[in-house]
Amino acid sequence: MARRFPIVVLLCSMAVAAFGQALSLVTDDTYPRSTPEGTGFEDLILKEAFGRIGLSVKIAFLPSERTLINVNKGIDDGMFVRLAGVEAEYPNLVMVPESICEYEFAAFGADKSLAVDGYESLWPYRVAIIRGWRHPEANLAGARRLVRVKDDDALFAMLEHGRVDAIVYESLEGRMRIRRLGIEGVYQLGPPLATIDMYLYLNARHKDLVPGLVSALQAMKADGTWSRIVDTVTGGP
Amino acid sequence: MRTGGIGSRALRSMLASCLALVAVSTLAEFLIQYRGMSRSIAEDIERVRLAQTPVIESALWSSDSEQLQALVSGMLFFPYISYVEVRDLDGRAFSAGDREPGGSERSYRLFYEYGDREIDLGTIELRTDTGKIISDITGQIIVSLALQAFLLFFASALMFALFERMVTRHLVLIAAHVRENVAGSAYEPLALDKRRRGDEIDTLVDAFNRSFQGLSEAREAERRAMVELRRSEERNRNLVEEAPDAIMVFDVDLGRFVDCNRSAERLLGEGREWILGIGIEDLYAVDQPDGLPVGASVAANQELVLSGRPQLVQRNLRIPSGGIVVCDVRLSRFPSEDRRLIRASYLDVGDRVRAEKAVATSLREKEVLLQEVYHRTKNNMQVIASLLDMQTYYSDDEGLRGVMKEMVGRIKSMALIHQKLYESRDLSRIDLKEYVEDLVREIRRGFLDGRSGVEIRVEAEEGIVALLDTAMPCGLVLNELVVNCIKYAFPGGRNGTIAVDLARGEAGTLLLEVSDDGVGLPPGFDPERDGKLGLKTVVSLIEYQLRGTIAYSAEGGTTWTMAIKDDLYVARV
Numbered sequence: 065m066a067r068r069f070p071i072v073v074l075l076c077s078m079a080v081a082a083f084g085q086a087l088s089l090v091t092d093d094t095y096p097r098s099t100p101e102g103t104g105f106e107d108l109i110l111k112e113a114f115g116r117i118g119l120s121v122k123i124a125f126l127p128s129e130r131t132l133i134n135v136n137k138g139i140d141d142g143m144f145v146r147l148a149g150v151e152a153e154y155p156n157l158v159m160v161p162e163s164i165c166e167y168e169f170a171a172f173g174a175d176k177s178l179a180v181d182g183y184e185s186l187w188p189y190r191v192a193i194i195r196g197w198r199h200p201e202a203n204l205a206g207a208r209r210l211v212r213v214k215d216d217d218a219l220f221a222m223l224e225h226g227r228v229d230a231i232v233y234e235s236l237e238g239r240m241r242i243r244r245l246g247i248e249g250v251y252q253l254g255p256p257l258a259t260i261d262m263y264l265y266l267n268a269r270h271k272d273l274v275p276g277l278v279s280a281l282q283a284m285k286a287d288g289t290w291s292r293i294v295d296t297v298t299g300g301p
Numbered sequence: 302m303r304t305g306g307i308g309s310r311a312l313r314s315m316l317a318s319c320l321a322l323v324a325v326s327t328l329a330e331f332l333i334q335y336r337g338m339s340r341s342i343a344e345d346i347e348r349v350r351l352a353q354t355p356v357i358e359s360a361l362w363s364s365d366s367e368q369l370q371a372l373v374s375g376m377l378f379f380p381y382i383s384y385v386e387v388r389d390l391d392g393r394a395f396s397a398g399d400r401e402p403g404g405s406e407r408s409y410r411l412f413y414e415y416g417d418r419e420i421d422l423g424t425i426e427l428r429t430d431t432g433k434i435i436s437d438i439t440g441q442i443i444v445s446l447a448l449q450a451f452l453l454f455f456a457s458a459l460m461f462a463l464f465e466r467m468v469t470r471h472l473v474l475i476a477a478h479v480r481e482n483v484a485g486s487a488y489e490p491l492a493l494d495k496r497r498r499g500d501e502i503d504t505l506v507d508a509f510n511r512s513f514q515g516l517s518e519a520r521e522a523e524r525r526a527m528v529e530l531r532r533s534e535e536r537n538r539n540l541v542e543e544a545p546d547a548i549m550v551f552d553v554d555l556g557r558f559v560d561c562n563r564s565a566e567r568l569l570g571e572g573r574e575w576i577l578g579i580g581i582e583d584l585y586a587v588d589q590p591d592g593l594p595v596g597a598s599v600a601a602n603q604e605l606v607l608s609g610r611p612q613l614v615q616r617n618l619r620i621p622s623g624g625i626v627v628c629d630v631r632l633s634r635f636p637s638e639d640r641r642l643i644r645a646s647y648l649d650v651g652d653r654v655r656a657e658k659a660v661a662t663s664l665r666e667k668e669v670l671l672q673e674v675y676h677r678t679k680n681n682m683q684v685i686a687s688l689l690d691m692q693t694y695y696s697d698d699e700g701l702r703g704v705m706k707e708m709v710g711r712i713k714s715m716a717l718i719h720q721k722l723y724e725s726r727d728l729s730r731i732d733l734k735e736y737v738e739d740l741v742r743e744i745r746r747g748f749l750d751g752r753s754g755v756e757i758r759v760e761a762e763e764g765i766v767a768l769l770d771t772a773m774p775c776g777l778v779l780n781e782l783v784v785n786c787i788k789y790a791f792p793g794g795r796n797g798t799i800a801v802d803l804a805r806g807e808a809g810t811l812l813l814e815v816s817d818d819g820v821g822l823p824p825g826f827d828p829e830r831d832g833k834l835g836l837k838t839v840v841s842l843i844e845y846q847l848r849g850t851i852a853y854s855a856e857g858g859t860t861w862t863m864a865i866k867d868d869l870y871v872a873r874v
Contacts, residue, residue: 215363
């Protein structure tokens with residue numbers, strides 16, 4: 065069975081390719097994870113993974129909630145990256161059970177003196193998160209005021225205008241954004257709130273691709289492709 | 302305000318008419334506004350939808366529930382949108398407003414352009430509040446109506462006040478003035494408390510003043526006429542009452558007299574009341590001058606009189622005190638609008654009738670006497686002519702016999718005149734044609750006895766009569782000239798014709814012509830010089846007694862032409 069697996073993947077890939085269409089993947093991640101040009105490390109990892117099973121992908125940016133909806137409805141073929149267990153809410157989603165990356169949820173704010181140590185330490189403050197981010201949303205339910213915004217631009221704008229005391233964002237992306245855009249007076253507050261493995265989800269009609277993708281991702285991690293891509297994009301370990 | 306006045310009625314009519322117009326215009330305005338507002342609202346909603354849909358679609362695309370709810374709630378601030386609901390394909394609904402029943406509802410699909418595809422996102426439902434639209438329009442209409450009603454009332458009140466000031470108060474004054482001047486005789490012209498502008502009121506006042514002035518003058522003239530009429534009536538009454546004729550008025554339908562004057566009372570010897578209670582049969586005697594039955598005669602006369610032909614009859618009246626009075630009765634129709642009246646004027650002609658009878662008797666006696674005179678004169682002349690004729694018979698002297706014969710002829714011509722007179726009814730005039738023919742017949746008998754070669758022809762116009770004074774000379778002249786013709790015109794037994802013509806000339810003249818076709822007169826014959834007694838007598842009678850002319854002609858015989866006046870004398874009997 066194990067020996068015949070590559071043949072099945074190949075046949076499936078050929079079937080998809082027969083349609084002449086690249087798979088559409090959507091994401092709400094930003095630089096350095098994903099860019100409009102498809103040069104984020106997650107973009108490159110997935111292109112490599114899909115390439116290894118003989119498929120090409122095109123990547124589009126959507127609001128966080130919309131990525132779930134579109135893939136769930138089959139409008140798009142897959143989305144990245146998400147926590148495990150999203151398929152419970154969106155039954156047409158199939159998780160590729162090999163993580164793409166890790167997410168470090170961290171608090172950012174203008175007041176360095178704000179003592180942040182875990183989600184509960186943010187509860188007394190006005191906190192903003194991106195709508196559709198399930199993990200911080202679930203852990204900040206007790207916050208004094210929790211504001212949900214459309215995307216990371218809106219998230220940082222809330223903070224810069226002083227409308228919230230802190231925002232919860234992915235640590236790497238946040239730091240890279242501050243550096244890239246030259247944002248002053250905004251800092252990561254304390255250590256990451258949580259580190260979570262993040263996965264690729266496909267529409268259920270592509271569930272046959274899951275084993276191939278898992279194998280490809282595992283192989284990429286094993287042969288150092290994964291690490292090389294991340295380091296290349298983020299500037300090293 | 303005079304409640305029955307033109308102004309108040311006009312005000313009420315104007316208010317009612319205008320209110321009806323306002324009601325109609327309000328209804329029309331309501332419908333127009335409702336349609337316009339409905340269309341405008343639909344357009345507004347469409348604009349709102351077009352403006353808001355992309356934002357909603359974007360929020361729905363990004364699953365921004367808060368923004369979506371805010372957008373939905375914000376749409377309620379647009380006029381007349383009462384309910385908004387956005388529903389995604391998963392059945393999640395974002396709504397705002399009250400979903401009351403009624404109103405109009407519109408639903409639209411929501412899409413998002415994703416790549417080259419349109420992704421169906423759900424629906425948006427918009428509901429408009431029709432009740433509020435109607436309420437708002439009604440509010441506007443009520444305000445408009447109130448304003449129009451106020452303006453209407455104000456305009457009507459203003460018009461009423463103006464009408465009162467400009468027309469009604471003057472009409473009231475005119476009416477009062479007319480009432481005050483109806484009974485009066487002298488008219489005081491009406492002057493209104495207004496500046497004269499020559500408008501309808503001034504025209505009306507002028508007309509009233511002229512009319513009442515004329516009426517006043519007419520009334521004064523009528524009053525004077527009535528006075529004069531009363532005086533005239535008194536005079537006429539007096540004339541009637543004092544008239545010698547007994548005047549009585551008979552009502553044909555009532556069959557009795559209904560009026561009379563004092564002469565009637567005097568004639569009948571009874572009072573007015575008695576006369577007014579009697580009828581024709583009570584007044585007229587059974588025997589009447591015309592010999593007809595009273596009833597038939599009276600009825601015939603009444604019919605003639607009532608048809609407009611007055612009658613004059615003679616009646617025998619039966620006087621209550623006894624006796625009969627003979628009256629000339631003049632009957633004429635008495636003017637009446639509703640009754641058939643006959644005015645009878647009785648004049649007691651008993652004395653006159655008796656006098657007329659006496660005169661007639663006397664005249665008859667004198668006529669008989671005159672006829673007797675004429676008869677005896679004619680007889681005497683006839684006796685004289687007979688005596689002369691006898692004397693001639695016993696004479697051997699031919700000349701004497703001739704003279705005697707001529708004298709006999711002359712006497713007979715005069716005797717014939719008297720015979721004609723007593724035979725005539727007139728006793729003063731005779732018919733000349735008849736006389737001439739008889740005279741010629743006598744001459745022919747006296748002078749042409751046994752001579753058949755001479756003919757005497759008479760041509761006389763009918764109807765010529767002459768008085769004794771004219772006829773007598775004419776007879777003598779005719780006798781003389783015809784005898785001369787017989788004696789001298791046809792010597793030696795010569796035959797011939799003697800013509801006697803009598804005709805009317807011009808201007809009351811009589812033309813008498815005697816001609817013959819005999820030998821004619823000797824050359825140079827002058828009747829005055831050469832004529833004998835007879836011819837001289839002819840010229841004398843014509844020219845002196847009858848003031849006429851005489852001429853003769855001797856061509857183809859002898860013709861004597863005479864013209865005399867027939868009106869030279871007047872009748873004496």
